[in-house]
Amino acid sequence: MQSNLDLNKEISFKSFKEQVLNDYKLIVTSREASLLGRREVLSGKAKFGIFGDGKELPQIALAKVFQKGDFRSGYYRDQTFMMAINELTLKQLFSGLYANTDISEEPMSAGRQMGAHFSTVSLNEDGSWKDLINQRNSSSDVSCTGSQMPRLLGLAQASKLYRKLKTKNKNKFSVNGNEVAWGTIGNASTSEGVFFEVLNAAGVHQVPMVISIWDDDYGISVENKDQTIKQSISEALSGFQRNSKKDGFEILTVNGWDYPNLINTYQKANDISREKHIPIIVHVKELTQPIGHSTSGSHERYKSKERLDWEKKNDCNLKMREWILDNKIAIQSELEVIENDSKEIVKNAKKDAWQTYLNPIINSRKNLIPILNDLSEEFNKYNLDNYPLAGKF
Ligand SMILES: Cc1ncc(C[n+]2csc(CCOP(=O)(O)OP(=O)(O)O)c2C)c(N)n1
Ligand SMILES: [Mg+2]
Numbered sequence: 001m002q003s004n005l006d007l008n009k010e011i012s013f014k015s016f017k018e019q020v021l022n023d024y025k026l027i028v029t030s031r032e033a034s035l036l037g038r039r040e041v042l043s044g045k046a047k048f049g050i051f052g053d054g055k056e057l058p059q060i061a062l063a064k065v066f067q068k069g070d071f072r073s074g075y076y077r078d079q080t081f082m083m084a085i086n087e088l089t090l091k092q093l094f095s096g097l098y099a100n101t102d103i104s105e106e107p108m109s110a111g112r113q114m115g116a117h118f119s120t121v122s123l124n125e126d127g128s129w130k131d132l133i134n135q136r137n138s139s140s141d142v143s144c145t146g147s148q149m150p151r152l153l154g155l156a157q158a159s160k161l162y163r164k165l166k167t168k169n170k171n172k173f174s175v176n177g178n179e180v181a182w183g184t185i186g187n188a189s190t191s192e193g194v195f196f197e198v199l200n201a202a203g204v205h206q207v208p209m210v211i212s213i214w215d216d217d218y219g220i221s222v223e224n225k226d227q228t229i230k231q232s233i234s235e236a237l238s239g240f241q242r243n244s245k246k247d248g249f250e251i252l253t254v255n256g257w258d259y260p261n262l263i264n265t266y267q268k269a270n271d272i273s274r275e276k277h278i279p280i281i282v283h284v285k286e287l288t289q290p291i292g293h294s295t296s297g298s299h300e301r302y303k304s305k306e307r308l309d310w311e312k313k314n315d316c317n318l319k320m321r322e323w324i325l326d327n328k329i330a331i332q333s334e335l336e337v338i339e340n341d342s343k344e345i346v347k348n349a350k351k352d353a354w355q356t357y358l359n360p361i362i363n364s365r366k367n368l369i370p371i372l373n374d375l376s377e378e379f380n381k382y383n384l385d386n387y388p389l390a391g392k393f
Contacts, residue, residue, distance in 0.1 A: 020329050023259075025338045027056035027317050030080040032346040033090055034291060037097055040350065041295040046097035049295040050116050052079040054288040055214050057316035058254075060084055061262035062212060065270035066182060069133040069175065073152035074184035075141055076116035077214055081184075085136045087120055090346055094353035105356055109140070117141035131172045133179070146192035148183060153198045155181035156209035160277060180274050183211040188219020190233045202279040203240055203248050210269045210280040214256070216287040221302040234283035242278065250280045256287040257319035288315055 011019075034051035041049040052059070055077045063084030072078070082088035092106060099111035108119050119140030124130055139151050162170055163177025189195065190213060202209050213233055217224050224231045234253050242248035250272055254265040262284075269280045288311040292299035300308065312318075324330050 017329055020259075020324060021334070021338065023060045024320060024324060024335065025342065026084060027060060027080060027320065028339055029090070029342040029345060030056050030083060031290075031317055032342050033079065033093055033349075036346055036350055037094070038291050038295055040094070040097055045354065046094075047099055048114065049097055050076045050114075050293070051291065052077045052081075052116070053290045054216060054311075054315065055256070056080040057259060057320055058212065058214065058256045058262050058266075058284045058287070061259075061266040062182065062184075064263060065266045066136060067180075067274075068136055069179040070136060071155040071179065071181045072118070072136075072138040072184070073148040073155060073181060074118070074138070075145065075148055075186060075189070076114075077186065078118055078184055079116060082118045082138065087136060087138065088118065090349035091353045091356075094350045095357065098353060098357040100353070100357045102356075102360075105353070113140070114143050117143070129172050133171075133173065133175055145186065145189040146194045148185065149192075149194050149198040152181050152183040152209055152211065153202055153207065156202060156207035156279070157205060160205065160207045163277070177208070177277070178274055180208045180210055180270065183209060185211060185213055186219060187213055187215035187217065187224060187233060188222060188227060191219075191227050199237070199240060199249070199279075199281075206247055206277055207279055208273045208277045210273050210282060212282045212284055214287055215283060215285045216289050217307075218289065218293070218299075218303075220293045220297070221299075232283075232285075234281065237281060240281070247278075250278055251283065252280065253283040253285060256284045257314055257316040259320050259323055286314055290315055 031053055034053035037046070037049050037051055040046040059078060059081035063081050066072070066081075066085055072081070074081075079088060079093060083090075092108070093115075095102075095106040096108055096111070096115040099115075100106045101111045103110040107121065108117060117140055118138050120135065120138045122130055122132060122137065139148075139155065141148060159174060159177040159179045159181065161167065161177070162174035162179075167174075185195065199211075215224075215233070219227065229236045234251055237249070237251060240249045241251050250269075252265050252269060254261050256262070265282060269282055272278050273280050289299060290311065303311075321335060324335065325332065
């Protein structure tokens with residue numbers, strides 16, 4: 001679990017190293033889960049799969065500033081973030097893939113939603129509200145890309161109203177409107193009308209909304225050059241940038257493989273948005289998709305060799321590994337221990353989730369067999385040879 005970060009606090013090298021290695025462990029574990037998850041689908045055990053590979057690192061930085069009471073409204077790439085805020089375990093991720101219908105095993109939707117649609121629970125068993133200010137919240141994803149945007153605007157607008165109005169019974173929902181609504185969206189989905197409408201409204205109303213754009217240059221097989229003006233959504237949106245005379249957005253850009261800059265960028269976004277209620281766009285560039293868009297295709301069929309090679313070299317997990325070694329924060333063998341452990345942890349979580357999914361089916365079969373045996377004995381008491389269909393089946 002990530003702890004909220006205070007960049008101004010001095011820490012010892014030991015505790016800095018511990019934080020960095022914890023972050024590294026989480027991104028490699030999340031990656032292993034994506035790799036193994038894809039195999040589970042392609043070998044026929046799990047349904048459709050879509051994973052967060054290639055987007056791990058920025059989600060770590062986002063999780064560091066995401067506080068209790070905040071809301072996420074995002075899309076299917078955010079497994080690393082959900083793990084970082086402690087709202088998704090590896091076993092739950094696999095239970096989602098197997099569509100386990102037991103809500104205690106698959107808390108996102110008891111296997112009813114598409115996998116990687118991440119939600120937290122807002123109500124108690126008796127239907128009363130939980131204290132949302134004491135938990136990290138995620139409004140459930142919906143499979144239409146872009147549909148997270150209107151929800152994101154509403155959540156941010158709520159904070160604005162809580163700060164402005166003396167709303168009754170607000171204690172469970174807000175502390176003076178200090179809650180930020182954090183959105184995530186893919187680069188291709190920013191071409192949708194609803195994205196621009198929401199940005200316009202957020203700019204007009206000046207709400208505490210931070211929208212991260214995970215830019216991997218593709219929307220399935222379509223490149224930015226074929227669908228985003230200037231091939232860059234932050235350049236396209238430069239007219240939304242606030243200035244000394246007029247309100248608007250703060251637009252931040254950062255490369256998705258740059259760990260220290262990601263942390264600084266999200267800290268900045270957090271400070272501006274939470275305190276001053278200014279909306280922020282964080283354009284996270286140079287991300288990749290190591291195993292392609294989803295289990296329904298292979299990106300090798302439409303990406304050039306140059307692009308595939310570039311993606312291999314610029315994989316955010318690999319870049320963080322290089323950064324750790326270059327800055328002598330840890331040595332190779334320490335990282336290898338983390339990498340090998342992660343493989344084991346993910347394999348075990350997968351096995352556990354599969355066994356838990358199968359157990360009730362195996363138990364039902366165990367209960368059914370004596371019933372069928374009894375029935376068969378019962379039938380044997382009759383002479384079925386006299387029936388016209390006897391022996392036909
Ligand atoms: C409204 C809508 N149109 C099309 C789709 C099909 N679809 C699913 S994901 C996707 C591409 C999204 O690309 P991007 O926004 O860049 O996110 P990425 O998967 O690359 O992270 C499309 C077209 C959809 N789910 N919803
Ligand atoms: Mg994309």
